[in-house]
Amino acid sequence: MKFIIQRDQLIAGVQDVMKAISSRTVIPILTGLKIEAKQHGITLTGSDSDISIESYIPAEENEIVNVEQIEEGSIVLQAKYFPDIVRKLPEKTVEIESDDNLKVTIRSGKAEFNLNGQDADEYPLLPKIQTEDSFEMPIDLLKSMIKQTVFAVSTMETRPILTGVSVKLEDNLLTFVATDSHRLASREVPISNANTEFKNIVVPGKSLNELNKILDDTEEQVEISVTNNQILFRTKHLNFLSRLLDGNYPETSRLIPEQSKTKIQVKTKELLNTIDRASLLAKEERNNVVKLATQGNNQIEITSNSPEIGNVEEEMSIQSIDGEDLKISFSSKYMIDALKAIEYDEVTIDFTGAMRPFIIRPLDDTSILQLILPVRTY
Amino acid sequence: MKFIIQRDQLIAGVQDVMKAISSRTVIPILTGLKIEAKQHGITLTGSDSDISIESYIPAEENEIVNVEQIEEGSIVLQAKYFPDIVRKLPEKTVEIESDDNLKVTIRSGKAEFNLNGQDADEYPLLPKIQTEDSFEMPIDLLKSMIKQTVFAVSTMETRPILTGVSVKLEDNLLTFVATDSHRLASREVPISNANTEFKNIVVPGKSLNELNKILDDTEEQVEISVTNNQILFRTKHLNFLSRLLDGNYPETSRLIPEQSKTKIQVKTKELLNTIDRASLLAKEERNNVVKLATQGNNQIEITSNSPEIGNVEEEMSIQSIDGEDLKISFSSKYMIDALKAIEYDEVTIDFTGAMRPFIIRPLDDTSILQLILPVRTY
Structure with a gap:
């Protein structure tokens, strides 16, 4: 050679x-x-x-x-x-x-x-994948789907299937779902001209993280094909092949509450910064827990208290509050991850009481959903 | 408050x-x-x-x-x-x-x-230092002196005194010397209007590294004062106080060979890159050792050999070679550190045979001196 x-x-x-x-x-x-x-x-x-x-x-x-x-x-x-x-x-x-x-x-x-x-x-031969059963999508859209979901996979090997992202292509709708059983992230994207359908496909989070690092943020197309135990991402000069995880991904749709008792609308970046500040003292003693309480029609209060170190409180004017008064505690880390993943200026948050999961969505867009389980403190 | x-x-x-x-x-x-x-x-x-x-x-x-x-x-x-x-x-x-x-x-x-x-x-009271016995120098010059010497201090606690930089102010000449007993770095700077003289002062390398990080690269003045066991660096808004190391710094001047048997003149950056390449295969097996051999009047060869992995060789045209033919082995890491510390385009290297320390100096400037002990292989 x-x-x-x-x-x-x-x-x-x-x-x-x-x-x-x-x-x-x-x-x-x-x-x-x-x-x-x-x-x-x-x-x-x-x-x-x-x-x-x-x-x-x-x-x-x-x-x-x-x-x-x-x-x-x-x-x-x-x-x-x-x-x-x-x-x-x-x-x-x-x-x-x-x-x-x-x-x-x-x-x-x-x-x-x-x-x-x-x-x-x-050197081992790589498995050949039939690329006729495939679909295409823009690379930047795939990267966005990965970034909006993959952070929510489990890092614990106790339930290996949760270390992956569930990927489904049905009725021209591509869906990514990830959960570590304390929070869930999902994203849907319509796909036209797909030659294939699949469900029960779970791609290791690690693979998607590496794929996201390698792919440039362009509008060029990536071709995706799936077989029994492999998924292939193919761009002009790159073949990226990952094994799939064995096992059945849990049914997640029933986790998502259908009604809402309190709905708030808030600027994403402002809420992110306030939660970030409140979490500063909560890191060790309190396992990152912060509290959110509604105050009237357009104000919330974010607080955190770590007896040894001190406490922090901040009032925040928000766009709107509809429904019941609410006090709820949650992991600031999960909230920060979810808000960072939503690339929109404003979000709505739907609460169903202090003990039930709540849902964060971009304003006027149902294709992205972030769900977080609260922490019992009140 | x-x-x-x-x-x-x-x-x-x-x-x-x-x-x-x-x-x-x-x-x-x-x-x-x-x-x-x-x-x-x-x-x-x-x-x-x-x-x-x-x-x-x-x-x-x-x-x-x-x-x-x-x-x-x-x-x-x-x-x-x-x-x-x-x-x-x-x-x-x-x-x-x-x-x-x-x-x-x-x-x-x-x-x-x-x-x-x-x-x-x-909170403990900081020691007060008499600042009348002091001298001043530009901050950027002090940073340069630190960078040109501090990397050569010992990281081993077996001879604690060698973890510091020896600092001397005598006859209006400020001298920094550092050595780990395998290599030595020294820099001299003339100081005018000093109100003080001192010798046998050893400042911990760690302190100088931190000081270098804090000071901005400006031409403003830093005021330096020394007492028995403390050194104070004072700028407009900053007091930086470090304890001194106890003990006597070894006499280093006798380490520096007085005659030279082979003298080469070479472009700093070119030699640095060539040594860097030769060191790529030498990292584990060979303890970073590379070989340098003169070839005629204006060429040297840099080689390295690691039987398990492979070997590398590169010929390099240089400005001049005077004196005896030479083959010598040394630590590529020490050579790279020394060449990086010399902020000049060309250097001269004076060898006194394959077993004797050699000296790297900027062309036409004797205020900076880097000394390296060779490794016995030929």
Whole structure:
């Protein structure tokens, strides 16, 4: 194998596939990065067997030459050293060459690295996914769905299924739901021209977090396909493959209260800042609990009290309060997470009493829903 | 005590004194931050008993009012919560008030924090330093001296005196020297109009690192005074006090070779990058060791070899080589530290054979000296 490649293209590709490579894998060759050279371009692969990422660098694109003098072949290189080497090379182009003894030479300017490679035939084959049964959506919309839900997955391995995001495509509606059983986040997006439907798909939260990091915030399309135990996200130069979680996701729709006894409308950022201040003293002693009390028709009071340290109180004028008076306690962390996830200036919050879950939604938009269980203190 | 203060001024002051406050101090009240209000302004104090920092906010300065409605008094507040509270307050001004029961109220806009304070009389008094025996220098020059030497202090507590920087002022020459016994860094600066002389002063490296972080890179003056066991750095609004290390600093001048057998002249940045690349494979197996070999009159070769991983070699054209041929091995980390500390485009390196310490100096400037002991491999 031999080729000469633009260093910046190689750096970007390596950076992407590195996100799937872990030094703590049980399959030793997966600590490596696979490089495959074909006449049409170079494919880099990284995998920790849960997530696999392929980055493709075409030999030529938009009349710009990325890769030259290609002799086909493949090799696996230690991922621990390769990214730093590439990043620090002196010139704009890099020559990579491997011989029959798996010795790899990396040249750039007067610098020459000789590394021991591994046989690419020993690298596991990635599962092939039928991409006919797929749908497309804009990348920025997918990133937004991930950010609005994934923070609510459970971090506890006691119920592994809750560490994932439930993904459903039915009746041209794509739904993401995440819950750790104390709070729930959901987002719906209409999808046109889908060739497929699915439900009972649970994608690991970790996979979605990594995917969100890799994808640029563009309006370009991502193609998504699902099989029994894998989901594939495919963009122009990237294949991102994740295994799915085994098991049935709990039915969450019955958690969502249907009626509302107190409804408030409030500016998102103002409420976020007030809760944030009230949480400052609540961090250790009080497990982040703050209290909210309505005061008349357009004022709420946010308070927190930690006997050892002190207390904080703040009144806040809000847009409106409808229904019963209310005093309720909740985790400030959950509230802050939920408010940050809602990318709207104003939200409505529907309460059904101090002991029942409450719901935060953007004003005039039902596609985003954040639910939080209160804490018993009153 | 009571006053109303500009929040941004308070944030800046708190940020400075926090650098001296540690949550792991043996004197409980030192986990707090002392606030003292006088009619002329507010003084904030933080200390871990090794380092003490006072930040002064004048009530009025350059016809701008920073502090208003001052009722004199003082209090100590938990440093764990106070900085976050101040940073997140909603309005541009903050009212701070304490009562006879040491209850402190912080108000800004509609937010009100009530905190339990501690009696300022229990806060240790900082040692008073005679500031008549002092000298002045520009702050940016002091920062430069610190950066060029402090990285070479020892991190091992086996010889505590080497964890400090030796500071000397004699014959109008200020000298900083640091060594961990494998390398040495020194910098001299002429001082005019000094009212004092001293030697055998060793300032903890940690103190100088913190001081460097706090001081802005300006040409304003810093006033420095020394007593038996303390050094005070005083700027317009800041007093930075550090204890000195006990013990005698070793005589270092005899370490510096007087003759030179091979002298090279080289571009600093180019050598730095080449050494950096060569060190990539040397990190674990080889304890960062790289080799340098002269080749003819204007070329050197930098190599490194780690049998398990691979090897790297790079030829480099340099400005000049005078004297004997040379092959020498050294720690790439020490070389990188030394080259980064020298803020000049070109350096000369004087070698006295493969087993003797070598010296790196900026071209045509003898005020900076970096010395490195080689590693035995040839």
